[in-house]
Amino acid sequence: MGVFVSTDDPGPAGHEQVVFCQDRRSGLKAIIGIYSTALGPALGGTRFYPYASEEAALADVLDLSRGMAYKNALAGLDLGGGKAVIWGDPDQVKSEALLRAYGRFVQSLAGRYYTACDVGTYVADMDVIARETRYVTGRSLEHGGAGDSSVLTAWGVFQGMRAAAEHVWGSPSLRGRRVGVAGLGKVGRHLTGHLVDDGAEVVATDVDSRALEWARTNHPGVALVADAAALVAADIDVYAPCALGGALNDETVPALRARVVAGAANNQLAHPGIEKLLADRGILYAPDYVVNAGGVIQVADEIEGFNFDRAKLRATRIFDTTRQILRLADDEGVPPAVAADRLAERRMADVGRLRAIHLG
Numbered sequence: 001m002g003v004f005v006s007t008d009d010p011g012p013a014g015h016e017q018v019v020f021c022q023d024r025r026s027g028l029k030a031i032i033g034i035y036s037t038a039l040g041p042a043l044g045g046t047r048f049y050p051y052a053s054e055e056a057a058l059a060d061v062l063d064l065s066r067g068m069a070y071k072n073a074l075a076g077l078d079l080g081g082g083k084a085v086i087w088g089d090p091d092q093v094k095s096e097a098l099l100r101a102y103g104r105f106v107q108s109l110a111g112r113y114y115t116a117c118d119v120g121t122y123v124a125d126m127d128v129i130a131r132e133t134r135y136v137t138g139r140s141l142e143h144g145g146a147g148d149s150s151v152l153t154a155w156g157v158f159q160g161m162r163a164a165a166e167h168v169w170g171s172p173s174l175r176g177r178r179v180g181v182a183g184l185g186k187v188g189r190h191l192t193g194h195l196v197d198d199g200a201e202v203v204a205t206d207v208d209s210r211a212l213e214w215a216r217t218n219h220p221g222v223a224l225v226a227d228a229a230a231l232v233a234a235d236i237d238v239y240a241p242c243a244l245g246g247a248l249n250d251e252t253v254p255a256l257r258a259r260v261v262a263g264a265a266n267n268q269l270a271h272p273g274i275e276k277l278l279a280d281r282g283i284l285y286a287p288d289y290v291v292n293a294g295g296v297i298q299v300a301d302e303i304e305g306f307n308f309d310r311a312k313l314r315a316t317r318i319f320d321t322t323r324q325i326l327r328l329a330d331d332e333g334v335p336p337a338v339a340a341d342r343l344a345e346r347r348m349a350d351v352g353r354l355r356a357i358h359l360g
């Protein structure tokens with residue numbers, strides 16, 4: 001994996017910029033990846049993770065920053081795609097000095113990259129980073145931030161699921177449908193609430209007993225099963241992966257009984273080709289990065305001055321985007337994941353090219 005690998009690729013242009021940042025005293029080792037600024041400044045979170053090697057950290061940031069360009073394009077945002085990784089164990093090395101050193105590197109990019117939370121970084125960390133840079137979102141409500149992004153992530157997933165239901169059953173309502181939620185974390189809990197309100201029957205699982213206790217207390221009608229494998233094999237209409245990536249793989253797809261997959265987890269397809277396996281089995285897959293964009297919509301709103309109602313309205317449009325992608329997939333005879341990529345690339349090209357118009 002290298003930075004310049006895709007230069008002979010006739011499609012997307014490859015990464016614009018990759019920045020290595022180091023501050024030995026605090027222990028900061030970070031890589032900021034900017035895939036595209038065709039639609040505006042790159043936005044994407046900072047993952048703080050103990051990678052096995054520098055190569056693994058680089059591979060992750062290249063992959064994640066590319067994904068953000070596609071997600072932000074389809075979310076209708078005037079933002080490009082970027083992401084950052086901090087290489088290290090957050091429990092061991094995270095400190096005020098390290099986060100502020102990182103913030104100074106973000107600031108040095110002068111607005112080409114906006115950061116946000118990701119695995120290993122939290123709202124409180126963004127508040128610290130914000131002491132050194134203006135280019136940070138996902139701050140706390142007290143600091144004018146958007147707060148916990150799982151609220152609109154779940155709302156967007158619910159909208160994407162409704163669009164998929166309409167495509168398959170003719171009505172967006174989930175009333176009476178059995179929906180399997182794998183992972184009752186921040187997003188899974190909000191999603192469960194929306195589903196119950198809509199009249200769906202929820203079947204769920206989690207590896208954490210506290211999450212199961214939350215379900216028993218707050219939604220006694222939710223049926224709990226032992227693990228994700230049991231959920232996949234259960235008699236469900238919709239499967240919503242809301243835990244880790246790779247939920248759709250060579251074992252789970254052949255066993256899956258649901259007609260629709262729509263969930264919050266990033267990178268649900270374990271490897272290329274799984275989208276085709278799903279299509280061959282007649283399972284409609286609402287692409288993860290389309291339906292889980294509510295979180296980035298929520299934090300991106302901070303750039304204008306956070307307004308929850310405006311951000312919610314934008315996240316509600318995930319219904320229309322999902323519907324458009326599913327129709328395009330049918331029209332072009334490709335799986336929805338391929339249609340989504342095409343639509344994102346089209347917007348990046350069509351809107352991004354307008355910068356060539358000289359403004360005088």
Ligand SMILES: NC(=O)c1ccc[n+]([C@@H]2O[C@H](COP(=O)([O-])OP(=O)(O)OC[C@H]3O[C@@H](n4cnc5c(N)ncnc54)[C@H](O)[C@@H]3O)[C@@H](O)[C@H]2O)c1
Pocket residue numbers: 148149150151153182183184185186187188205206207208211227228242243244245264265266292293295296
């Ligand atoms: N929070 C957001 O705004 C946001 C935005 C976009 C995408 N996502 C993605 O959505 C997913 C959920 O995010 P979250 O913020 O709710 O995370 P979270 O950590 O709050 O919740 C994840 C839950 O999954 C459970 N889990 C882990 N492994 C499991 C397994 N094998 N089987 C069943 N349950 C398991 C955990 O115990 C936890 O309760 C993640 O993949 C995340 O990357 C989140």
